[in-house]
Amino acid sequence: MYLIGNLYNNRKQHQPALEYYQQTATLAESLGQQQNLANAQYMLGECYRNLEQKEAAISGYEQAVELYLKLGIKDWAVKALASIGSLCRSLKRYEEAIQVQEQRLGLVRELNDRVSEQSCLYSIGCIWNNRKEYQQAIEYLEQALNLAIELNDENKRANAYYMLAQCHKNLEKFKLAEDSAKSAKYLYQLIENTEWVINSQDLLHELTALTLIDETKKQYKIATGDYFIEEGIQLLKAKNTITAISMFEQGLNVYQENRNPSGQANALGNLGSVYRELRLFEKSVDCLSQAITLERENKNRVMEAFYTSSLNCRRQSSNLKTKFDFKTRKN
Structure with missing residues (x-):
């Protein structure tokens, strides 16, 4: 039944896949097959997510996390937590999203998974940015940037610089924002990501205007x-x-x-x-x-x-x- 569910899921026929995963979960639970139950719950989360039933998806992933952790299968618990964090963020449940990502961060550090650690730090920084807690966001994004440099991942470096630019802009630290935006644009150009080169250039234009306005305000305040x-x-x-x-x-x-x-x-x-x-x-x-x-x-x-x-x-x-x-x- 689980394999049939996978076949339907691969065809993006999520409703019939859901039914087979539910049957798998019921049978696995009755037989005491904890790993099979965990896998079925994870896939239920995937199906509900694809069907835009976010609360049901979170519930499926949460049950999967609990079972995976009991079984010591931390890598799959990490994957489920990543999905929960993403869903909570999309629902604007930012505090819960941060808690989930912090739990995920602790697990990936136990696994010494530096790539996932960088992803966690970046995600947490973005969530703090959503909460308009920009200084907190900067702390995590700078850690994400340093780890991206260590990993020699230019795309992750570019993303971190871009988000740092946004945070500095919101704190009205326009020179720091400009420096970060320039770094982001340069890296996006290196990896030939045209869309984000344009986005970075648009941000730089915005910062130029904001800097001019800020300088005008400053001169007025000095005069008064x-x-x-x-x-x-x-x-x-x-x-x-x-x-x-x-x-x-x-x-x-x-x-x-x-x-x-x-x-x-x-x-x-x-x-x-x-x-x-x-x-x-x-x-x-x-x-x-x-x-x-x-x-x-x-x-x-x-x-x-x-x-x-x-x-x-x-x-x-x-x-x-x-x-x-x-x-x-x-x-």
Whole structure:
């Protein structure tokens, strides 16, 4: 019955093939033939997949995986997991797809199957990209790229570079995206994959336009002062406090030149926060006091209240420091 099912399946007559595989599974289960049952479940998954019955396909593959793992047949478990992962991704069940591919990755590493390992890493990277978790995607795609280089597989290298370009683009890291897209195009040209040479060239055109737009926005932000504040905030996150202060001060100067009181208050507020972290309380209070005055004159009650609240916190911190210093001297 299993062989008859194979004959129908090879002819792409999936419905009659399905019926024979179901009979095979029932008989194998009654006879306790675990491997035959696993094979039948795997082929049921294949048939359901070809019939676009994705949930039934996943169920068949999952039962096959369970049986293959019990029997220690890891290579076929890997194949079934690859199909499950692909189906879950097509159903946009990304978290489940990642879990399945991680399980597959662990098995192929046990088998020392470097080709399948590269495929797993690439698939996981693509799924993270689908989830719009681009930094996570990059981590896996870079591993996939390194392994493709090790395997000397130009097609896999090209694919990894192309997806890295997409991720960097989505993170607005256009220079990195451009470098990756150029590498992808070069490799696609080597293997004469015309379709993806064109796709890579289209991506490069898009990146050129985005870079121009980004540069225009940057110049506008520099002219208005916003650029310096945004850079200062990023520098603070990177623990580069001194350079952040310089950025905030440059922003303040531009806002003053442009007579932008809200911008000035924003820059002063950020400076006040930084100075507090540095325990320079007098500077912190001075900056926040100026910010309050500016927002009061601008009749922005919300931000005036915000800076007033921040100022009160700074003064409390300053008083505590003074009391502590006094007690220290007294002792």
